[in-house]
Amino acid sequence: MIEAKLDIVENQNKKPKPEGDDLPFGQVFTDHMFTMEYTREKGWFQPQIVPYEPITLDPAAMIFHYGQSVFEGLKAYLNSEGDIQLFRPEENLKRMNRSNGRMSIPPISEELVINYLKQLLLLEKEWIPNEEGRSLYIRPFVIATEANLAVAPSQSYKFMIILSPVGSYYPEGIHPVSIQVEEHFTRAVRGGTGTAKTGGNYCGGYKAQEKAADRGHAQVMWLDGVHKKYIEEVGSMNVFFKINGQIITPELNDSILEGVTRKSIIELLKHWNIDVIERKISMEELLQAYEDGQLEEAFGAGTAAVVSPIGELSWQDETMIINGRQTGDLTKFLYNTITGIQTGKLPDTFNWTETVKEL
Amino acid sequence: MIEAKLDIVENQNKKPKPEGDDLPFGQVFTDHMFTMEYTREKGWFQPQIVPYEPITLDPAAMIFHYGQSVFEGLKAYLNSEGDIQLFRPEENLKRMNRSNGRMSIPPISEELVINYLKQLLLLEKEWIPNEEGRSLYIRPFVIATEANLAVAPSQSYKFMIILSPVGSYYPEGIHPVSIQVEEHFTRAVRGGTGTAKTGGNYCGGYKAQEKAADRGHAQVMWLDGVHKKYIEEVGSMNVFFKINGQIITPELNDSILEGVTRKSIIELLKHWNIDVIERKISMEELLQAYEDGQLEEAFGAGTAAVVSPIGELSWQDETMIINGRQTGDLTKFLYNTITGIQTGKLPDTFNWTETVKEL
Numbered sequence: 001m002i003e004a005k006l007d008i009v010e011n012q013n014k015k016p017k018p019e020g021d022d023l024p025f026g027q028v029f030t031d032h033m034f035t036m037e038y039t040r041e042k043g044w045f046q047p048q049i050v051p052y053e054p055i056t057l058d059p060a061a062m063i064f065h066y067g068q069s070v071f072e073g074l075k076a077y078l079n080s081e082g083d084i085q086l087f088r089p090e091e092n093l094k095r096m097n098r099s100n101g102r103m104s105i106p107p108i109s110e111e112l113v114i115n116y117l118k119q120l121l122l123l124e125k126e127w128i129p130n131e132e133g134r135s136l137y138i139r140p141f142v143i144a145t146e147a148n149l150a151v152a153p154s155q156s157y158k159f160m161i162i163l164s165p166v167g168s169y170y171p172e173g174i175h176p177v178s179i180q181v182e183e184h185f186t187r188a189v190r191g192g193t194g195t196a197k198t199g200g201n202y203c204g205g206y207k208a209q210e211k212a213a214d215r216g217h218a219q220v221m222w223l224d225g226v227h228k229k230y231i232e233e234v235g236s237m238n239v240f241f242k243i244n245g246q247i248i249t250p251e252l253n254d255s256i257l258e259g260v261t262r263k264s265i266i267e268l269l270k271h272w273n274i275d276v277i278e279r280k281i282s283m284e285e286l287l288q289a290y291e292d293g294q295l296e297e298a299f300g301a302g303t304a305a306v307v308s309p310i311g312e313l314s315w316q317d318e319t320m321i322i323n324g325r326q327t328g329d330l331t332k333f334l335y336n337t338i339t340g341i342q343t344g345k346l347p348d349t350f351n352w353t354e355t356v357k358e359l
Numbered sequence: 360m361i362e363a364k365l366d367i368v369e370n371q372n373k374k375p376k377p378e379g380d381d382l383p384f385g386q387v388f389t390d391h392m393f394t395m396e397y398t399r400e401k402g403w404f405q406p407q408i409v410p411y412e413p414i415t416l417d418p419a420a421m422i423f424h425y426g427q428s429v430f431e432g433l434k435a436y437l438n439s440e441g442d443i444q445l446f447r448p449e450e451n452l453k454r455m456n457r458s459n460g461r462m463s464i465p466p467i468s469e470e471l472v473i474n475y476l477k478q479l480l481l482l483e484k485e486w487i488p489n490e491e492g493r494s495l496y497i498r499p500f501v502i503a504t505e506a507n508l509a510v511a512p513s514q515s516y517k518f519m520i521i522l523s524p525v526g527s528y529y530p531e532g533i534h535p536v537s538i539q540v541e542e543h544f545t546r547a548v549r550g551g552t553g554t555a556k557t558g559g560n561y562c563g564g565y566k567a568q569e570k571a572a573d574r575g576h577a578q579v580m581w582l583d584g585v586h587k588k589y590i591e592e593v594g595s596m597n598v599f600f601k602i603n604g605q606i607i608t609p610e611l612n613d614s615i616l617e618g619v620t621r622k623s624i625i626e627l628l629k630h631w632n633i634d635v636i637e638r639k640i641s642m643e644e645l646l647q648a649y650e651d652g653q654l655e656e657a658f659g660a661g662t663a664a665v666v667s668p669i670g671e672l673s674w675q676d677e678t679m680i681i682n683g684r685q686t687g688d689l690t691k692f693l694y695n696t697i698t699g700i701q702t703g704k705l706p707d708t709f710n711w712t713e714t715v716k717e718l
Contacts, residue, residue, distance in 0.1 A: 026419065026508025033418060056413040059392060059521050060385065064502050067426040067558025068565070104565040139508060143423050144562075149385025149498060149523060151595050153565050162418050164508060184550050189584040191545030193563045199426025200559015203503075204552045206427070206463040206512050225548040226585050236510050 004047075004115035004359075006034075008123070011051035017127060023167035025304065026137060030127040034120045034161040036108075037145075044108060044159065049120055052162065058147035062154040068144035069199045070099035073303045074260070075135040075166075076121055076356075078128050079344025084121050084356035087342045089114050091260040096140060098258075099196035104153040105142055113140065117161055118356045129165050135342075137166040137304075174335060176311025176325050177218035179234055181283060182208045183316065187233060187255075189225025194232075194255035201257075202236065209235075217314065219300070225255060229282045237300035237308060238262035241286065242330055244294040251278040261301040265334055267350065274330075283315050290320045297328030306342075307335040363406075363474035363718075365393075367482070370410035376486060382526035384663065385496060389486040393479045393520040395467075396504075403467060403518065408479055411521065417506035421513040427503035428558045429458035432662045433619070434494040434525075435480055435715075437487050438703025443480050443715035446701045448473050450619040455499060457617075458555040463512040464501055472499065476520055477715045488524050494701075496525040496663070525663075533694060535670025535684050536577035538593055540642060541567045542675065546592060546614075548584025553591075553614035560616075561595065568594075576673065578659070584614060588641045596659030596667060597621035600645065601689055603653040610637040620660040624693055626709065633689075642674050649679045656687030665701075666694040 011031040018028050029052050036047045062068055072092045077085045093110035100107050117138065121128075128136040140161045144154030185208035188194020193201055205220070212220045219235035231250050233239060238259040240249045247269055252258055269276040289295045298310040309332075311325035322328075340346030341353060370390040377387050388411050395406045421427055431451045436444045452469035459466055476497065480487075487495040499520045503513030544567035547553020552560055564579070571579045578594035590609050592598060597618040599608045606628055611617055628635040648654045657669040668691075670684035681687075699705030700712060 024509075027506070029419060029506075052418070054415040054417050056415045058413050059411070059519055060388060060498075060523075063558075064422065064428065064500060065430055065498070065558060066561035067428065068562035069423065069426065071424055102566060103562055104569060137508070139419075139424070141423060147386070147388075149496070150383075151561050151564075152568070153562075160418055164419075182550075186548050186550030189545050189548040189551065191541075191543050191584065191587075192548065192551070193559070198559070198562070199422075199424060200552070200557070200563060202425035202510050203427035203462055203512075203557070204559060205510075207461060209511070210463060225550065228550075 004112055004119070006047040006049060006116060006119065008049045008119075009051060013051070018165060023129075023134065023165060025166050026164050028165055030124045030163040030165070032120060032123055033163070034116050036116075036159045038106060038157040038159065040155045043106070047116055049123060055158070057145060060147035060149055062144035062146050062148060065149060066144070066151060067198070067200050068103055068105065068154055069142060070096060070103055070105060071139060071141035071197055071199070072096045074138045075303060075342065076128055076138060077135050077343045078130050079355070081344075084125060084128060085342065085344050086354045086356060088260055088264065088352050089117065089354060091263065092140070095197065095258060095260070099198060100142065102193060102196040103198050105144070105157060108142070108159060115359070118359060120161055120163070121356055122358070124163055127163060127165055134165065134167050137164045139164065174307075174309065174327055174332070176309040176322070176327055178216065178312040179219050179221050179310050179314070180212040180215060180217040181313065181315035182212070182220040182222055183228065184208075186225040187222040190254040192225070192255060195257060197257060205236075221313065223283065229284070230280045231283060231286065232256050234300040234310070237302035237305060239300050240265065240298065241281065241295065242297035242328065243289045244296070245275065247274060247276040247330070248281050249276070249278055250281060259302055261303055261306060261338065264338060264352065265301055268334065268337060287315065287318055287320070295320065295322060297331050298322050299328070299331045306338055307331055363471055363478070365406040365408060365475060365478065367408040367478075368410060372410070377524060382488070382493065382524060384525050385523050387523055389483045389522040389524070391479060391482055392522070393475050395475075395518045397465060397516040397518070399514045402465070406475055408482060414517070416504060419506040419508055421503035421505050421507060424508060425503070425510060426557070426559050427462055427464065427513055428501060429455060429462055429464060430498060430500035430556055430558070431455045433497045434662060434701065435487055435497060436494050436702045437489050438714070443484060443487060444701065444703050445713045445715060447619055447623065447711050448476065448713060450622065451499075454556065454617065454619070458557060459501065461552060461555040462557050464503070464516060467501070467518060474718070477718060479520055479522065480715055481717070483522055486522060486524055493524065493526050496523045498523065533666075533668065533686055533691070535668040535681070535686055537575065537671040538578050538580050538669050538673070539571040539574060539576040540672065540674035541571070541579040541581055542587065545584040546581040549613040551584070551614060554616060556616060580672065582642065588643070589639045590642060590645065591615050593659040593669070596661035596664060598659050599624065599657070600640065600654065601656035601687065602648045603655070604634065606633060606635040606689070607640050608635070608637055609640060618661055620662055620665060620697065623697060623711065624660055627693065627696060630709075646674065646677055646679070654679065654681060656690050657681050658687070658690045665697055666690055
């Protein structure tokens with residue numbers, strides 16, 4: 001039994017739920033949010049659910065100057081019984097604490113946060129979309145709030161959870177996208193912050209993303225920062241390749257973010273006795289496999305998109321057309337399986353989901 | 360003649376100025392601040408000086424999630440005539456726009472911002488400390504304000520200037536400090552954001568800084584992210600070595616921040632016909648120079664500390680004691696010259712300072 005009592009201030013001015021087909025990612029927010037404060041003296045304190053509203057910070061708050069922050073992303077669904085389902089929330093909270101460790105932010109009780117999140121979700125249940133492909137995106141995040149221009153870890157923080165009903169992350173849905181391998185810009189390097197889900201890793205990629213978009217590509221593929229040779233991630237997702245029947249994904253190192261979807265895919269493949277291996281894979285090797293006719297499928301994997309097939313991959317002067325720009329069978333099967341488990345349409349063999357009823 | 364009209368809302372509730380010896384860096388702020396907004400439709404608009412007060416942002420504001428931000432740091436002094444003096448402010452504003460470019464933030468008119476800054480300084484003139492070693496630290500910064508969880512450049516921004524009366528950045532003053540060369544953690548790598556003054560570059564270094572502090576060192580020295588071999592920066596400063604009479608500083612690359620103090624030191628040394636060279640320098644080379652008795656001085660250079668001598672440098676199992684842990688003659692001369700020019704005590708041969716009287 002954990003101490004999870006929190007104050008709830010109910011929003012008296014509820015917003016209309018979004019209607020119609022157009023539900024862009026992360027722009028509509030629910031009526032309430034969870035907030036909690038940290039000071040060195042008190043630790044984490046004052047957990048509360050309050051109306052979704054602007055927050056007020058000193059202009060010298062460290063988040064504005066030195067970027068000390070972490071975030072997470074997960075989704076809630078309604079199953080066929082009308083109950084709320086979460087997908088491996090403990091994995092996200094564990095990762096949040098790993099990110100906290102890297103960014104010198106104090107750890108947060110994972111058990112408590114899951115409990116707080118459940119209370120928030122129960123209050124906001126009507127906001128969870130019921131339609132195919134939609135879900136309630138959950139964004140926990142921590143920001144440094146101390147008003148101090150010294151370059152040092154903040155002595156105070158704010159932890160929040162906000163909720164956003166979302167459609168598919170990629171408006172084009174499960175259709176394969178075109179990817180540009182980035183040769184100049186670097187997402188992360190060993191010894192850097194790449195394994196942490198922290199703001200600086202994301203804004204640093206905008207320039208490369210703009211360059212790729214200018215050339216008609218949907219996303220960039222990131223290479224390692226040392227050799228500019230080994231594949232690391234695609235956009236803000238992990239990446240998988242099916243080569244001659246074997247599934248290959250870059251092995252975790254000191255710069256790749258450990259995705260929950262990545263982990264789930266590996267576990268599914270192993271369960272199905274499909275040959276899957278985590279190892280270094282270079283662009284040279286990938287191109288060779290392509291030229292040998294062995295690059296059968298490629299896809300990104302992440303919470304927002306779940307699985308996102310790669311139809312075209314440009315690297316230097318080469319353009320690889322993968323599986324005739326069609327979504328591969330394994331890619332589609334993984335997408336259907338994971339979203340099926342997430343939404344309760346398929347049996348949860350792995351005990352990955354958590355149903356949220358009354359506490 | 361530039362259009363620099365702005366609204367001024369005077370603070371009716373002025374704070375007492377700090378008294379006594381204890382003036383920690385960046386914790387006390389003046390009565391007013393400058394703010395300006397950006398939207399894609401309007402560009403930069405609504406320049407105003409308002410009372411220093413908390414700012415209000417949506418919890419989904421992009422600064423909290425993806426860290427899109429830049430900042431600058433410069434100082435104002437009072438000269439012997441009692442006029443405000445700025446040191447090369449145009450260099451800081453040029454760098455801010457280079458940082459903006461890297462971080463996909465729209466550029467800001469340097470001329471206008473300097474004009475706004477002058478108006479703010481004239482209003483806050485009483486806050487500029489008169490005492491030796493003290494100054495008014497100026498912190499311009501830009502943050503992404505759009506409420507949107509999409510991983511993409513913000514469509515709206517806030518630009519602010521806040522002011523903080525400061526003592527010396529290092530409480531121990533000009534005394535040499537002990538530095539640990541960081542072997543594991545990386546500040547920046549080619550293709551990353553190291554050349555931009557953006558938050559993520561700073562919080563990413565806290566872990567290394569904590570490690571160095573645990574071992575009794577004041578700061579870390581950063582090596583390049585690719586080879587972990589070449590010296591890049593020290594703490595959040597550029598670094599210089601005097602080896603056998605020659606001054607060496609790491610050449611600018613795609614990961615070192617181009618410091619205004621660094622640039623000024625190089626120009627001063629050239630003016631004095633002292634042999635100065637910008638080139639790659641490895642830790643092996645530095646250790647060899649030390650063992651040969653040729654490593655005569657070493658110091659960091661940045662706006663906050665101006666010049667900070669290195670008395671001890673630890674790398675792997677080696678500890679180098681530099682100049683018997685005393686501030687070297689050249690280091691001291693550079694410190695005195697630059698602070699002399701900044702405060703108006705020495706003639707401004709290079710036309711580096713700008714005196715701010717009535718506009």
